[in-house]
Amino acid sequence: MSGTLNSFVVANPNQCIGCKVCEIVCFAVHNKNNQVAMSVGTIAAPVIPRLYLVRGETFTMPIQCRHCEDAPCANSCRIGAIKQEDKRIVIDENDCIGCKTCLLACPFGAIDLLPQFKDGEAVIQANLKEESEFGLEEKVKTIAYKCDLCQDHGEPACVTACPQQALTLVIPAEEKKRRNRQAAVNLLSALN
Amino acid sequence: MVSRNYLMNIDCELCTGCRRCAEVCPLNAIEGEQDAPQFINSERCVLCGQCVQICSAYASAFDESLTPRAIKLRERGMLETVKEPLFAAYNVGHALQVKEALASSELYKVVQCAPAVRVSLAEEFGFPYGSLTPGKMAAALRRLGFDRVYDTNFGADLTIMEEGNELVKRITEGKDLPMFTSCCPAWVNYAEQEYPELLHHLSSCKSPQQMSGVIFKTYGAKIDTMDPAKILSAAIMPCTCKQFECTREEMADSGYRDVDVVLTTRELAQLIKDKGIDFANLPDEAFDLPLGNYSGAGAIFGTTGGVMEAALRTCYELITKEKAPRIELNFVRSGEGIKTAMVRAGELELRVAVVSGLKNAAKILEDVKAGRCQYHFIEVMTCPGGCINGGGQPKFLLPEYREEAVRSRKASIYEHDSRLKIRKSHENPDIQKLYEEFLGEPLGHQSHHLLHTEYVARKGQN
Numbered sequence: 001m002s003g004t005l006n007s008f009v010v011a012n013p014n015q016c017i018g019c020k021v022c023e024i025v026c027f028a029v030h031n032k033n034n035q036v037a038m039s040v041g042t043i044a045a046p047v048i049p050r051l052y053l054v055r056g057e058t059f060t061m062p063i064q065c066r067h068c069e070d071a072p073c074a075n076s077c078r079i080g081a082i083k084q085e086d087k088r089i090v091i092d093e094n095d096c097i098g099c100k101t102c103l104l105a106c107p108f109g110a111i112d113l114l115p116q117f118k119d120g121e122a123v124i125q126a127n128l129k130e131e132s133e134f135g136l137e138e139k140v141k142t143i144a145y146k147c148d149l150c151q152d153h154g155e156p157a158c159v160t161a162c163p164q165q166a167l168t169l170v171i172p173a174e175e176k177k178r179r180n181r182q183a184a185v186n187l188l189s190a191l192n
Numbered sequence: 193m194v195s196r197n198y199l200m201n202i203d204c205e206l207c208t209g210c211r212r213c214a215e216v217c218p219l220n221a222i223e224g225e226q227d228a229p230q231f232i233n234s235e236r237c238v239l240c241g242q243c244v245q246i247c248s249a250y251a252s253a254f255d256e257s258l259t260p261r262a263i264k265l266r267e268r269g270m271l272e273t274v275k276e277p278l279f280a281a282y283n284v285g286h287a288l289q290v291k292e293a294l295a296s297s298e299l300y301k302v303v304q305c306a307p308a309v310r311v312s313l314a315e316e317f318g319f320p321y322g323s324l325t326p327g328k329m330a331a332a333l334r335r336l337g338f339d340r341v342y343d344t345n346f347g348a349d350l351t352i353m354e355e356g357n358e359l360v361k362r363i364t365e366g367k368d369l370p371m372f373t374s375c376c377p378a379w380v381n382y383a384e385q386e387y388p389e390l391l392h393h394l395s396s397c398k399s400p401q402q403m404s405g406v407i408f409k410t411y412g413a414k415i416d417t418m419d420p421a422k423i424l425s426a427a428i429m430p431c432t433c434k435q436f437e438c439t440r441e442e443m444a445d446s447g448y449r450d451v452d453v454v455l456t457t458r459e460l461a462q463l464i465k466d467k468g469i470d471f472a473n474l475p476d477e478a479f480d481l482p483l484g485n486y487s488g489a490g491a492i493f494g495t496t497g498g499v500m501e502a503a504l505r506t507c508y509e510l511i512t513k514e515k516a517p518r519i520e521l522n523f524v525r526s527g528e529g530i531k532t533a534m535v536r537a538g539e540l541e542l543r544v545a546v547v548s549g550l551k552n553a554a555k556i557l558e559d560v561k562a563g564r565c566q567y568h569f570i571e572v573m574t575c576p577g578g579c580i581n582g583g584g585q586p587k588f589l590l591p592e593y594r595e596e597a598v599r600s601r602k603a604s605i606y607e608h609d610s611r612l613k614i615r616k617s618h619e620n621p622d623i624q625k626l627y628e629e630f631l632g633e634p635l636g637h638q639s640h641h642l643l644h645t646e647y648v649a650r651k652g653q654n
Contacts, residue, residue: 018227019210021248028589038593039586041316041461044275046253060227114254161590163212
């Protein structure tokens with residue numbers, strides 16, 4: 001069973017120092033098409049990460065999608081924009097209508113709704129306008145964002161970039177085997 | 193002089209207290225509790241800007257609890273058109289001041305660019321790391337409205353003329369050895385505040401930026417028949433400390449501020465974007481002559497070991513009166529840390545050391561203090577790898593990008609040197625002409641007045 005489970009990234013709050021490198025790198029690898037290259041000066045759109053550094057009184061750590069097997073976000077999506085794909089749950093950002101149901105459905109708060117950008121420019125809605133003091137203005141398209149395990153970039157960038165090695169990509173089948181082995185070793189050393 | 197405190201800051205609203213900046217600070221000048229906003233101790237900070245480079249605590253555009261971006265941009269002296277994200281650690285910029293000056297028809301606008309800027313500027317426009325673009329850079333500066341596009345590399349050649357002769361003189365007289373380089377203003381700040389008793393070991397040469405500046409407003413004004421009072425002299429630097437250097441009280445030997453204002457590489461890129469210049473499609477243009485002409489020795493000043501190699505190319509010939517057998521001195525081309533070498537020049541065994549990264553300087557300085565230091569000449573650059581990795585260079589999104597970029601910039605700088613026809617500072621014909629027509633001889637009266645300086649002990653006085 002575990003061989004078919006979705007992978008996910010999880011952070012160790014004891015190692016996280018709250019530097020936000022994970023958020024920055026997440027944005028960087030997802031925006032190569034937005035002309036974001038290697039230097040900060042090439043960023044023209046706001047930084048939109050797909051994981052979120054959370055800070056409390058006594059802890060700091062990033063929170064991101066668990067790629068749930070019975071994903072509440074996918075089950076709640078009215079237009080079927082959230083799909084299971086190759087051991088991960090992904091949002092089709094072009095289909096998303098910004099209804100925010102997934103945001104409410106996710107028990108981790110791993111989904112955020114933010115403006116869509118293309119080539120560094122905000123994507124404008126076709127017809128819907130916004131009333132303002134200067135009359136009707138164009139309205140930016142807002143879509144749901146969440147961790148896609150860096151589907152186009154190999155290993156998740158946050159895992160590789162974290163200067164504290166606080167993030168781990170969990171592959172459930174391997175993790176289960178590792179724990180089995182560790183349990184056996186522990187048992188053995190207890191017996192000897 | 194502007195206060196150092198004013199030039200380098202950490203935005204306490206954005207700082208998450210991860211203290212990665214404190215790890216790279218060579219002076220332990222960043223103070224604060226883990227997980228709480230950090231502060232820069234201006235008594236210790238030498239303005240190297242390595243904290244600016246490493247900071248990853250950015251301002252989210254969607255966090256409405258933050259001070260509005262427009263206000264932050266103003267506080268940081270940044271153009272309102274800047275789109276890139278803002279980070280907690282920053283240096284106060286001067287692009288607004290330069291933009292205003294460029295719009296003035298009263299001023300005669302002169303600019304110089306450091307060697308390391310031409311191998312990094314294009315990265316801000318999406319070019320591969322270390323792309324060598326002196327031609328596009330010169331073209332962009334002209335389109336921004338500068339009347340003369342001169343060059344710091346020319347000043348670097350001039351520095352070698354003075355510093356090379358100074359070294360030979362000190363060796364001949366056996367006085368004040370070892371001699372340290374003095375091009376890096378953060379290193380000079382460090383020596384002044386941490387080792388005031390060793391200041392006589394620093395070369396009295398001004399940095400290439402300040403030598404260029406003083407020449408622009410004297411000889412340059414003369415050849416352009418321009419009233420120096422009307423010259424606005426700007427410098428583009430990979431460095432967050434050069435702005436401080438140009439405001440030092442003594443840097444006014446032309447009778448005016450020798451350099452009026454400094455922009456970092458990043459700020460120049462922002463100014464180019466602000467003006468709507470299509471950098472990628474600019475033609476290659478040349479620097480203006482004569483003060484924009486440079487040798488390969490001037491070009492390599494931007495990397496660790498570069499000043500040493502440039503100096504050796506000239507010193508060898510000064511000492512032996514013979515042509516140097518080789519030009520490329522790979523044994524002084526180093527990475528981080530301390531690199532040492534011995535060079536035979538005729539009878540003399542010249543012992544040299546290259547220090548890359550200010551954290552490595554203390555060991556050698558302690559040796560000098562204890563009278564144990566056997567070197568004749570020591571180059572120190574504050575930033576690991578030299579100016580190509582300066583605090584004002586393009587900042588990277590990923591730590592591993594940075595290492596690769598520094599490697600590429602370095603390769604690019606040496607490539608630039610290898611392709612130039614003139615490789616030695618003393619063979620630069622416009623340097624020779626400058627001495628013939630204006631300065632007289634290296635270390636002469638005029639040089640002493642314009643190109644050399646004195647240092648001030650300032651322990652606890654910042």
